[in-house]
Amino acid sequence: MAGRFLMRRIIAIVVSTLVLILAAGFVDARAATVASTELTSGWALRSATGLADTGAAISQVGYPTPGWNPVSLPSTVLAGLVANNVYQNIYFGQNLKNVPDLTGQNWWFRGEFTASTTSPGQVYWLRFKGISYRAQVWLNGVQLDADAVGSMVGHEYNVTGVIRPGAANALAIRVTPPAHDCKDLSFCTVDWNPEAPDMNAGLWGKTLLDTTGPVALRDPYVKTVLPLPATDAADLSVYVDAVNATSAPVTTTVSGTISKAGQPSIPVSQTVTLNAGERREIAFAPVHVANPVLWWPYQFGSPELYQLSVSATVGGAVSDTKAIDFGVRQFTDYRTTVNGTSFAGYKINGRNILFRGGGYMWDMLQRWDGKTNAAHVQYVKDMGLNTIRLEGTLGNEELYDLADKAGVMVMPGFVCCSAWENDSGWTAEQAQVAVASLDTQMRATRAHASTFLWTYGSDQPPTAAHLTAYKNVAAALHWQNPTLDNVATWSNANAGMKMDGPYVWEPPVLWWDTTKAGSAFGTTGEEGTESPPPLESLQRFLSPADQWPIGAAWNYHAGKAGSVFDNTTPFTTGLDNRYGTATSAADYSRKAELQNYENTRAFFEAWNAHEYTQSFGTIFWMLNSAWPSVHWNLYDYYFKPGGGYFGAKKANEPVHIAYDYATRKVFVVNSTLTARAGLTATATLYNIPDLAQKSTTSAPVTAAANASTEVLTVPAVTGLSASYFIRLRLTDAGGAKVSDNLYWYSTRADALGNKSSWYRTTPKTYADLTGLNSLPANTAVNATASRTVSGGQESVAITVTNTSATNLAFFLRPEVTAGNGGNEVVPVTYTGNYLSLWPGESATVTAVYQTADLGGRPPYLRLRGYNIPTSSIPVP
Template sequence: MRIRRATAATLVGLLLLALVSASAATLTLQNPAAVASPTEAGQVSTIPGWRIASTASAAQGGELISSPGYDDRRWTSVPARSTVLGGLISAGKYPDLGYSTNLADKVDKQDFTVPWWYREEFTADKTPGTRTTLRLTSGVIPSAEVWVNGTRVAGQDTVAGAYPAHDFDVTDLLRAGTNAVAIKVFPADPDKQLVISFLDWSKPAPDNDMGVWRDVRLVRTGSVALSGARVLTDLAVPALDSADLTVKAEVSNLTGAPVDTEVSGSVGPMTFSKQVRLKAHETATVAFDPLHLADPKVWWPYQMGDQPLYHLDLTAKVGGASSDRASTDFGIREVQSSLNSAGFRQFTVNGKPFLVRGAGWASDLFLRYDPQRLTDQLSHAKDLGLNTIRLEGKGENDELFQFADRAGLMVLSGWECCTHWQNNDADKWSPQDHAVARASAETEGMRLRNHPSMLGFYIGSDQSPPPVIEKEYLDGLAKSDWQLPVMPSISSYGGELTGPSGHKGLGPYWWVPPNYWYGDQKGGAFGFEGENGPGPAIPDLESLKKMLSPAELDSLWQNPDAVQFHLSSSEHFDRLGPYLDALGARYGKPTGLEDFVLKSQLANYEANRAQFEAYGRNQSKAVNPSGGVIYWMLNNAWPTLYWHLFDYEMAPSGSYFGAKTALKQLHVQYSYDDRSIALVNKGLDEAPNLTVQATVFALDGTVLSDQNLTDLRARADGTTKIGAVPTPEGLSTTYFVRLLLHDADGNPVDRNVYWLSTKPDTYDTADSKRWWDSPQTGYADLTGLQQLGPAQVGATAASTVQDGTVHTTTTLTNSGGTVAFFLRATVTRGEGGPEIAPSTWSDDYVTLWPGESITLTADYRQAQLGATTPTVRLTGVNLPAQYVPAPIK
């Protein structure tokens, strides 16, 4: 059975489309390219696309608009999952809304102050004994009327909220031949409705994301339907040598008479069945006796083990004939969380401590669905070495969780902050709001609970909900048989029913220097932090030119107090002032746009590396260890200058590679507070017989200290301090520390270079009103980097292709007499051509001393090359740009 949408392909072999109920009837949609042949057991059809129109132009009522044959030829065709504005963008109705101020200048918000219609036609035959359900897999933003063949099926009193799913039996409304469905979507207001908003993450979507944002399906069954197939897993921890599986599902009688049904199923070779008697129109939960599984294949986060999945199949039969089927994939693993002695949250997976190294996920601003982009962004998350992504609202489509299941990425989900969701006065919610809240939790719980990638759910964000609403969320999750941790908020606010949050509280969100993360103030690397980061993350020049006009590019680096359109709408995050002050004081005032961009990569690299390294180092502390951190953020909803590890073009730059360095599986690192050297091991096995060479260099390359630490052991899933970097005499104001890690055979395992100053960064943590940062009061002096002599670097490159992926290998050798600092390699489409993005690199922004060599590798899709020859562009702080052909062999 296949989802009926021409563009809903599997995500590069990693995504498995969710299969839902099916039956033995013919049901096809009008678009022939999207129609799959009926299967023997039945069919589920996803509406492959819509035609939309504003009620300002389509002023007729739903009775006429939802009638077959209504003339909608002048309406706009949009994809299946489309907010109104997202659909109009897909149809080419607007220019590039990511460039300059187009989002404000080219879109009239008044267009979205009236309802809009979504409409599609389909064909069906009337097979006796079958039923057809119109299924909204999620809510409509913000609310809707639903019409089929001239009849109003549901109104705003029923279809409300972004998340609650709805099933409508439309069997009696269908006719043989052509049928029509129409959905009238109303204007959205995030401050008054439980919908979706992007808060201070970017400029808001002018339509407030009103529309049909997830799939609408037509489900054909017999008299009995199945839904909510799920498996409750009970894994023996810590032995992991057995598991008990409890299979449950809802079974519904869609007729007006009692019915007997046999529900049977299988998990691998294990089979089971049960007889169920249902009253007229009754829905009951069927639960099977636990299945005992010896030696289960246990699912692990990717850095800890493999990701095996099991498959559940269920069938409901009436009178010996199949009436419906349901299936789901699931994994066997055990997730727990608790509070340590200091009151902070810590997670375990399969009985092993799990330090959350995560980042916040941003859906597309217009909630557009792009399978390739989704795959690319999640692939970047794993390439970075992150083990968790956090969703604050938005929920994302099923394909994200299917990818995470197969990739071994954990996911923290939950509701968003600062809008109607975070209303601490329950009396300000309408009765419908309370019903939507409970239904939202139940729908999301049912949708997510089988995914082994799920780590937990936040029922609040910046604040915990009041007890009445808290109970509604908990009741909804309980209805879904939710087995995972539920947290009241990502801040220090606890819940009356869920208890303490175990989180530290908010911030920082704006620029702080690298040594900040090693302090004991609010943002220090101890306890559990649900979101924080150093704020501005300036993309490389090529990406900047795609989002900013020439005048905006000039203002970017010259006007610290200028409000930047591609920063936040919040007054705290709408200008670069403190960041530009620090950049100029630490590295020297930028002399032009390119110099500003280069110095920004230096600042972003060192700040992001330090944040993840500090949490990694402190995970094994005896007192108040770190339990996890969510970097704010992973990606952007729209092109912005802040809060990301890779920019909207998915081009990795300083932020990306600083974090990637810190997140290596086996890593040697320097500590900004006590100059200690630490080995951080993310695997479950101890790593013995290691050697670390720690070298201190003056700015001119003179070796001031060199030590070899031998016979080292990196403890499993933890941190081992192995010594300290000395402070030798003769240090230049700016100097380097290089750490090299080798295994027992002398093979390089890790390489880490720091640029440091004898003058420390200082900051003020006393101003409690500035929750978003800690103002810097003194600056490290790294201006000596501007005095490095010219570097000489030899480079060779070549490429190979396998299964549509190009693998480019580049070898760099410092053939001169000075350090070659912060070398950046990118693959371009021919000499001088644009950068190929996305691409994944083994490493980048590397530093080489005279005589040193390093080999870097990059992978990217062959289709991105077009007819050009891959070329490596090489730059550095003290190396002019040079191009190296990398022909495909």
């Protein structure tokens, strides 16, 4: 079904124009040019309202465009208007409300480009990677498609009979936006931010002009089968589609080579005759490879990649070529029953792997670039995560490439709470668009080593008929990875993943108490909490009056208006009750960083500590924000890492010691494939504020590879202060630190009530952490920094020393800023942060960033902490 839908797009030009170059001309491919050019510049945008001219006129070379908005592709309508300052600073405060609804009108995108000169037998292809939602497509006065529909459907046309080789050509695309409230099969942001006023209408994907000979190649792919549990061999099956662009049969030889440096090359070849206009999958017999170099997620090994190069020749001349990277690896799934429910677990190359990640969102206007994509993948790895979930955020193919190379797994699938899930009332067109969308997006992800799972639905599974159609697409594409019908056991008892919340702040004990909904048992497709960003980020999108007290503008950046997430009351209530009522934006931010850190750390610690016995994978909702947000992210829109980021980084360090808030047990989690023996775990309790030591417990530890080990229980101790510290340390046989972890807690523990909903469990009582506010001010903290610069990248070694003989330096935040008093340079990674130093202790962390991100300003080291004054020194 999907193939027919896409083929209709490919041959549309033939049907609409009745123009074909003679078959004999196509077969003579002696000098055909094989190339692909992205059409990014020379475009303009305007509303179709009030413009009487048709596509036949607008797509003529030289058509005048005074008053149009110049744009570069890819671009949505709103992104183009923002780029032209039609609407300004729309992410600040509530300015987005000033943008009118842009979906009630059509929009013209028009561009001119020069096509390469023709060669004997040359074919020209026009390809659109993403048009949302519906479009008329015109080239040089000829309509190529009267109704190109589907935001996630690729559209392709043989334009050989219409193109003007070696001369100027004009394209005009009339776009009809998707409907609001996710009523079309488009991109949806559900409830995590306001909908874009244009619903992301436009040419959001790449627009390409390709040239080939008479036979074009599409979608090369290599499927891997390992003789698990052995991994000393692999059977590799190569597939590629071949398209005959002519009106007569053509015989072509399709050849491929699998290669990797240091490994023998593997050739495959097949000669076929394609009928006129035929698109056919060319399948090669599996090739057997001894001792392959495997692709591993980065924590387990090296993400090694092979290359596949394929070519089609006609009459001895090259007609087309394609090349991809792929990994020799195999993901498999299994089921385990926990608390009466069947949950899915996953293995990579026969090894258990706990997937832990976050839900990725691109910018609200679907703007991205290479640097932004690289920063997302870099941050995922820096936090010790291994997975990016894409809930309907499909099509950013560069992100897949980066994940392949980084050894980060990708979990794509369709979105919830929209037309995608309200499929029982689909029209025939919607059913066709859904299947074609899956076909397009599976073709884009199937060859990637990083892709480990496809989820056909999110909160709810598709209807039986549509699920069957989906699975038929996967089978036809030789999909090599596991799939799930959906990721919520509340709607499908056999889903394999749960989605029982929470989605607002909960005390850390919830993640550990496996009697509570949302706790760390089973496998979860998503759950998360509010996460207000650091003060410097708040200042970038809220005016001083809107930063404090919390009000309408703040809540506008919490979640979709009218949803239960259009405020952060649970988070603020927890903060005020646990840390003391906030008195200003600065005080709120200082305490929010503590609460974000402890909560996110506990989240990942609980899932990690229960791995493979009770827990099998988790996605934090969300990884990042589509716009400046105070809800659901591990790092903010500006890439400033905060408490949640560093809490996740601490929890997910390679070998980690963790505290169970529910049982007082201590676990050591080894997330590597190498066992660690001869370790010692120590748990020490301290009063606040005098740091009087109340108890110490130690135990020897052998940390098995890729496993969690329970090592000791922190004893109940009398005489503790109301707020106290728990310091966990893990050392090796030589006494060197392996993991050092500080908790602050209370003799009045957080307690959860019995009232629970799909998005929260209401706390009954709150821990008393106000003792932290009585820590003596410490002015005896010194910091030094040294910098190395190489290839546009800077590395700053920061050493912080607490020279006080009596006072703790608590929750220290060293950061490199652009100029004295400037914002932190971002994106940036630190080997550690939010440090706490006992008297006489010292720590060194390294910051890495790009010189260009200083914006021409000198780097400074700013040091802040919960009980130390802020200082700033130049970085030499």
